[in-house]
Amino acid sequence: DTEVTQTPKHLVMGMTNKKSLKCEQHMGHRAMYWYKQKAKKPPELMFVYSYEKLSINESVPSRFSPECPNSSLLNLHLHALQPEDSALYLCASSQDLGRRPTYEQYFGPGTRLTVT
Amino acid sequence: AQRVTQPEKLLSVFKGAPVELKCNYSYSGSPELFWYVQYSRQRLQLLLRHISRESIKGFTADLNKGETSFHLKKPFAQEEDSAMYYCALASNFGNEKLTFGTGTRLTIIP
Numbered sequence: 484d485t486e487v488t489q490t491p492k493h494l495v496m497g498m499t500n501k502k503s504l505k506c507e508q509h510m511g512h513r514a515m516y517w518y519k520q521k522a523k524k525p526p527e528l529m530f531v532y533s534y535e536k537l538s539i540n541e542s543v544p545s546r547f548s549p550e551c552p553n554s555s556l557l558n559l560h561l562h563a564l565q566p567e568d569s570a571l572y573l574c575a576s577s578q579d580l581g582r583r584p585t586y587e588q589y590f591g592p593g594t595r596l597t598v599t
Numbered sequence: 600a601q602r603v604t605q606p607e608k609l610l611s612v613f614k615g616a617p618v619e620l621k622c623n624y625s626y627s628g629s630p631e632l633f634w635y636v637q638y639s640r641q642r643l644q645l646l647l648r649h650i651s652r653e654s655i656k657g658f659t660a661d662l663n664k665g666e667t668s669f670h671l672k673k674p675f676a677q678e679e680d681s682a683m684y685y686c687a688l689a690s691n692f693g694n695e696k697l698t699f700g701t702g703t704r705l706t707i708i709p
Contacts (some may be wrong), residue, residue: 502603509674526643535625539696558627582651585631585689588697590643 487591489574495597504594506557506574514580515557518573528571533580564598571595601626603688605700612676612709620671620703622686631689632669638682681707
């Protein structure tokens, strides 16, 4: 299995809801990432996990809460989001971190989130 | 701070004509540069990286440190090259932050 999968494909939620995005990979990768991509904009890094520990948090608001329960799974818990958080949320994985040349990142198809 | 600039949002080229997608970067260290591509209804995927010096699908890109550029080139465009192309930069050792340019949408005219 050489793919990163993401569920759900689409999500509509109200500002008071709590929901979660899920990302899975079975390539044995030890680094996983969350990106946010607004319409007609490039992906922007949110979080990086390495060996199930949070390695990078790009000053993301606390209404986004990442979780890495095991090396294959990455969640993004959402609570009290704002309409401006509507975007495509991309998950990616790579073999590892911290070496040159940088490992290739493999991207999932994304979850299209709409906050009403 | 690192920055990647792709000056063209849209680029249309006739089939069989040469293609050049421009990318300039700003980074104080030793960068790694990449081109990612997103075909219609497909996920973002790596096209090539400067380290490998490969030609992928006929595309090449050379890192020019003097001009801080990493332009993507192909001598003869094909219809299947129509896609969104992002130039990206990886920063410091141990920090796998990818900074993407704003992207260029390439359309090949039959």
